[in-house]
Amino acid sequence: MNGQATAHTVKLARSDDVDGFSAALRYLLHHDISPAQVTWDDGTQAQGDLFDIEAGTVLDRSRVETVAAGSIRLPRDFLTLARTIVLHNSVDRFRQLHAMAALLMRDRHAWADRMHPALLQLDRMAREVGREIHKMHAFVRFRPVVTEEGETHIAWFEPEHHVVRAAAPFFAKRFAAMHWTILTPLGCAYWDRHALVFAPPAAREDAPEADAGEALWLAYYRSIFNPARVKVDMMRREMPVRFWKNLPETGAITQLLHGAGERTYRMQNEVDEPVRKRKIRENIASKNTTER
């Protein structure tokens, strides 16, 4: 391959096209095409951006699959890591993975150097994706909706990374006997008790408003809060503010914090009536004075 001048554009089916990426990576490594020669198109870039650059050879799925699976050998752990990192929202992720794979092709030992800056960076991205999947499992909020076909549960969620497909099977196992829908601006997931179906992005307006039953959850959230131990930083670290607008209970936070000081003061200074009366009596007796 006489590389430098030749530009390539890899066409991926979606932002989270893990298999498409793997096939393309195999093709690029097999033909020794360097990361600098490749533009990645996952369909999210504005069209103008793509016209600006020389598209060169377009590598679509059928083209890259001419290189057979198994023809390129990479550490299994790297491939696992790559499948996660593809879901990251960084526009540079495909290039970074390609660069790491090219490095590993030249030097297998590079993978053993867990402190290699590029590897640390990839590990960090993989952790961010893993955390986003975990947070999606945690913060999706289903609201029951009754239709002619029966009850269904609908949630609106805004992930930062492309994790909808990766996070959905968890819900299919947990709520297998329910009908549910998770709507997000990065794609939607439906479960009809038979199969997971993925669909294009939705808008917030497509999701239902709060139902009457949600009041119980809000009451629970307010009641379980202990005003004597306010730790707002801890809450914000584990429940980042960007999720708050879709978590109904966070609407209570300001009010809870404003009342916390007074509630704590009352707890510290009030004792139960009988005990207080007894104390006053004891005080009066010991001081031998008449208070009123």
Added chain:
Amino acid sequence: MDALASFIESWSGGPLRLNLLLRVCQYFCHAVYNHSMAKTTLDKLIILADAAKYDASCASSGGARRDSRDQKGIGSSGGMGICHSYAPDGRCISLLKLLLTNWCTFDCLYCVNRQSSNVERARFTVEEVVNLTLDFYKRNVIEGLFLSSGIIQTPDYTMEQLIEVARQLREEDHFRGYIHLKTIPNASADLIARAGLHADRLSINVELPTEEALIRLAPEKDAAAIALSMERIRRQSDESREDQKAERKIKVMAGGKPKRKVAQFAPAGQSTQMIIGADDSSDRSILTKSAALYRNFRLRRVYYSAFSPIPHASAALPSVGAPLMREHRLYQADWLLRFYGFEEQELVTDNGMLSLAVDPKMAWALAHPEYFPVDINRAAKEMLLRVPGLGVQSVTRLLAARRVRRMRKADVERLGAPTQKVLAFVQLPDHRPAQDAAQRLLLPVPSARNTSPQQGDLFQASAP
């Protein structure tokens, strides 16, 4: 009315003892006073969630691996725990944490629900708890249920009520989420065995680190009975594990399925909680107690709960809570014992108290300058784990990387660990800490937050 009804229900059929007649009157008066109108589920939820919040445990990990793919019920568990929300107290909300009732015949001084407290009382029906659990679960706001209760009538009667909630959830609704049941002290062995069949985790709170404190502050609780219950849970757990092993062996030998599947007893094990600062126990006596609990009863977790002022407090208690930092230091020390190879007697204390200013690992390092600086490229794993600022993950990474090449200062800076802290205790080919590097870490640093106010200061302002 509701409480009156539940009171009558709980007493009919039970042995009526004269010395409890007083309680009858008290309950009756409360009922008339508090319950001129029937309480709704919402009213009860507000009272009985509030009453449950002093239990720190929220773990939902380690349960049996289950899901609902057979479409018979709902729920799954067995992965890592999930925190579905956080309250402004920084605590994870993973489970629907409730008391079945806050009526209680015990009079533990530190407890808001003690018999002599004027707190408003309520009692859920079994169905109410089951329905709340399922409703919350379908909204995806919880991993499951953590159910405890005030002690009504007898320990066994109370325990049976808790078990009935778990049984209905498991057997009638095929609920596969997480269930944590509080074990009532003095409940019979048979009931503990039944509880463990439905629950992922059982717990019984030791409450206070010493027997003397327990006698003084929780007169009806009995350290020996608590230990006995823990021992029963442990024994049931061991037996269940043996049964499972035997079952696996049979499977291998016969190549077929055994007749019945042995359910694992409380797969997420048992935990307990100690209240910190309600009595004058030292950190050292608390940690000695924890070490014994881990050793003797194979506890999964000991939770430390800084005594927090409660509404309707008893005058015999301190009205100011223990510092949350003390609680935090105890958790850090507990962690060092369990995951960092520290022995309990190695922890550095001053008059039995951990330092509030520095974390226990740092305190140990400062007290043992003879071990430092540690050579990152040569030191054994055990020693790397003792470097302040290096966690298990960082150590694993360094160990793997140094097989390939020598680590340098830039590598430590890239770890994502607190760099200045680590560098004060380690040496590298291009770094040796200054003599006073460790001491200098203790000097106050001008906080970045003071100079550049951030957007969230609205919240900071109301924090104490």
